[in-house]
Amino acid sequence: MKIMVAVKRVVDYAVKIRVKADKTGVETQNVKMSMNPFCEIALEEALRIKESGLASEVVAVSMGPAQCVDTLRTGLAMGADRGIHVEATGALYPLSVAKLLKALVEVEKPGLLILGKQAIDDDCNQTGQMVAGLLGWPQGTFASKVVLDKENQVATVDREVDGGLETLSLDLPAVITTDLRLNQPRYATLPNIMKAKSKVIKKFTPQELNVEIKSDLEVVQVTEPPKRKAGVIVSSVDELLDKLKNEAHVI
Amino acid sequence: MATRAMLRLRAFAKRTVPFHSSISRSASTLVLAEHEGGSIKASSVSAVAAASSLSKDNSISVLLSGLGPSLQEAASHAASCHPAVSQVLVADSDQFTYPLAEPWAKLVHFVQQRGGYSHIIAPSGSFGKNILPRAAALLDVSPVTDVIEISEPNLFVRPIYAGNALCTVRYNGANPCMLTIRSTSFPVPPTSADSKYNQAPISQVDLSTFGEDSKGKSRYVKQTSQNTERPDLGNARIVVTGGRGLKNAENFKMIEKLAEKLGAAVGATRAAVDAGFVPNDLQVGQTGKIVAPELYMAFGVSGAIQHLAGMRDSKVIVAVNKDADAAIFQVADYGLVGDLFEVIPELLEKVPERK
Numbered sequence: 001m002k003i004m005v006a007v008k009r010v011v012d013y014a015v016k017i018r019v020k021a022d023k024t025g026v027e028t029q030n031v032k033m034s035m036n037p038f039c040e041i042a043l044e045e046a047l048r049i050k051e052s053g054l055a056s057e058v059v060a061v062s063m064g065p066a067q068c069v070d071t072l073r074t075g076l077a078m079g080a081d082r083g084i085h086v087e088a089t090g091a092l093y094p095l096s097v098a099k100l101l102k103a104l105v106e107v108e109k110p111g112l113l114i115l116g117k118q119a120i121d122d123d124c125n126q127t128g129q130m131v132a133g134l135l136g137w138p139q140g141t142f143a144s145k146v147v148l149d150k151e152n153q154v155a156t157v158d159r160e161v162d163g164g165l166e167t168l169s170l171d172l173p174a175v176i177t178t179d180l181r182l183n184q185p186r187y188a189t190l191p192n193i194m195k196a197k198s199k200v201i202k203k204f205t206p207q208e209l210n211v212e213i214k215s216d217l218e219v220v221q222v223t224e225p226p227k228r229k230a231g232v233i234v235s236s237v238d239e240l241l242d243k244l245k246n247e248a249h250v251i
Numbered sequence: 252m253a254t255r256a257m258l259r260l261r262a263f264a265k266r267t268v269p270f271h272s273s274i275s276r277s278a279s280t281l282v283l284a285e286h287e288g289g290s291i292k293a294s295s296v297s298a299v300a301a302a303s304s305l306s307k308d309n310s311i312s313v314l315l316s317g318l319g320p321s322l323q324e325a326a327s328h329a330a331s332c333h334p335a336v337s338q339v340l341v342a343d344s345d346q347f348t349y350p351l352a353e354p355w356a357k358l359v360h361f362v363q364q365r366g367g368y369s370h371i372i373a374p375s376g377s378f379g380k381n382i383l384p385r386a387a388a389l390l391d392v393s394p395v396t397d398v399i400e401i402s403e404p405n406l407f408v409r410p411i412y413a414g415n416a417l418c419t420v421r422y423n424g425a426n427p428c429m430l431t432i433r434s435t436s437f438p439v440p441p442t443s444a445d446s447k448y449n450q451a452p453i454s455q456v457d458l459s460t461f462g463e464d465s466k467g468k469s470r471y472v473k474q475t476s477q478n479t480e481r482p483d484l485g486n487a488r489i490v491v492t493g494g495r496g497l498k499n500a501e502n503f504k505m506i507e508k509l510a511e512k513l514g515a516a517v518g519a520t521r522a523a524v525d526a527g528f529v530p531n532d533l534q535v536g537q538t539g540k541i542v543a544p545e546l547y548m549a550f551g552v553s554g555a556i557q558h559l560a561g562m563r564d565s566k567v568i569v570a571v572n573k574d575a576d577a578a579i580f581q582v583a584d585y586g587l588v589g590d591l592f593e594v595i596p597e598l599l600e601k602v603p604e605r606k
Binding site: 011016017026093095098118120121122123125127129131132133134138139141142144156160161162165167168169170171174179180181214215216218219220221222223224225228229231232233234236237238240243244250 | 351352353356376377378380381382383384385386387388389391392393394395396397406410411412413414415416417418419420421422423424425468469470471472473474475476485489513521524525530531532537538540545546556557563566567568569580582583584585586587588594597598601602603
């Protein structure tokens with residue numbers, strides 16, 4: 001069975017982002033970029049499944065401008081076998097990404113498609129669900145545990161939901177989106193980084209995949225959130241309780 | 252975000268005049284609602300409140316699915332949960348015994364084909380986040396998720412980069428415009444059992460042509476949840492959160508004791524959940540629960556960006572941490588630099604008893 005993993009290049013999670021003065025977006029020039037943490041977890045899970053003998057190949061996919069290749073090389077260095085880069089400039093919203101993924105699934109025919117549950121830049125949490133809908137595949141979102149039963153072609157997925165943990169059983173092929181506690185991704189070792197240079201990254205364009213990039217969304221502006229009033233440091237529990245009672249009136 | 256797109260929208264933004272009419276056009280909204288124990292959930296009522304802010308002239312239909320008597324009871328509750336509800340639609344079938352995404356998305360598609368709604372709204376919890384995007388894909392539209400403000404019927408504000416930036420997005424596509432909304436941004440005044448609004452009509456969705464899903468199936472196996480008498484984290488008035496500073500699960504009980512005394516919900520940081528102090532459903536943050544209580548008290552919490560994302564809209568924030576440089580103090584209204592192992596017992600002693 002082949003596993004396809006979608007990975008996204010985003011501003012590194014530790015970076016303190018700045019909103020551009022012209023309100024067109026967030027500053028990304030000269031800012032550290034990394035593979036989205038949830039995508040790393042997705043790739044790690046795919047690699048573990050392959051290493052346990054339940055899959056034969058892991059294909060990493062990324063969509064966007066030329067720099068996506070850097071993210072794919074990281075994925076290949078972690079252990080993915082092949083990469084696919086769908087070259088697209090301009091905004092790619094989840095619906096378009098889902099359509100591109102569907103087209104790639106039809107080419108590659110994987111038994112499992114794993115994605116991070118959300119990208120830490122747009123925080124959408126949509127793509128996995130959307131591609132599952134387009135494919136008509138069952139979905140296991142916000143996964144904190146995945147167990148594959150190859151013989152019965154079933155994935156048992158524990159999901160982190162509002163009320164706790166929910167367990168679903170999904171017939172393969174299926175779409176899984178990963179949550180934080182699914183696994184701890186490996187670091188790419190230097191030998192693997194070197195090996196990755198000779199692994200193949202195939203390029204596609206949306207036109208080649210017969211996908212029209214739809215733009216039914218438009219970013220009007222990006223602004224900073226309202227700033228909180230500066231707080232005070234209190235020096236004792238008594239002072240704290242006094243303030244909460246008599247100043248803030250919350251207790 | 253690519254530069255070409257930025258140049259395009261910069262040009263557009265400059266010449267944009269509010270030609271999208273701020274005069275309310277008539278809308279018709281489908282609200283995807285959750286229910287439990289015979290009642291519609293509070294976050295779903297927030298979705299109705301959000302729907303009502305779309306337009307003065309808005310016919311709001313609340314869609315519920317499930318099986319049997321508790322569903323019908325929830326429908327009755329939904330029919331009078333908010334004055335803006337025009338009707339309640341009930342899909343009663345064993346396919347909906349559990350709110351799985353696959354039959355639910357198919358149901359939304361089915362109901363949309365028949366109802367032709369201008370908007371479809373769901374609350375932004377694990378139910379709405381799981382289902383609405385899948386339904387949007389079936390309807391070939393781009394959804395807008397985690398909306399915190401509805402500026403116009405097709406203009407929305409949503410947080411990005413863990414809430415460190417706000418993105419104003421316009422939906423330009425065909426009907427339906429699909430959203431999930433943050434219930435903390437669309438509060439509903441608490442209603443007592445007595446303050447019911449007029450019962451809206453309830454109708455059963457005709458599922459005779461719905462069909463079974465013939466492609467790959469998903470099955471519900473089980474759920475583990477904490478049954479607690481404490482208020483729900485999502486809409487508690489006070490939240491007491493513990494972080495890594497609590498050091499172990501046993502110590503976390505102090506947080507629970509304080510919460511009990513205050514009549515508060517218990518929250519936790521990712522670090523605390525990862526370390527096994529508490530289960531995942533207490534996690535507050537970018538990828539956990541979003542809360543906006545009157546009072547948020549954080550003990551032994553460093554204040555990582557991702558945690559702040561989940562609680563920065565709290566009215567009053569209190570932080571207790573040994574480290575005076577902890578980032579949490581930058582958002583706290585009242586900060587106490589001290590040892591939580593001394594502060595919490597003192598608070599337990601001195602805090603006025605709650606009911």
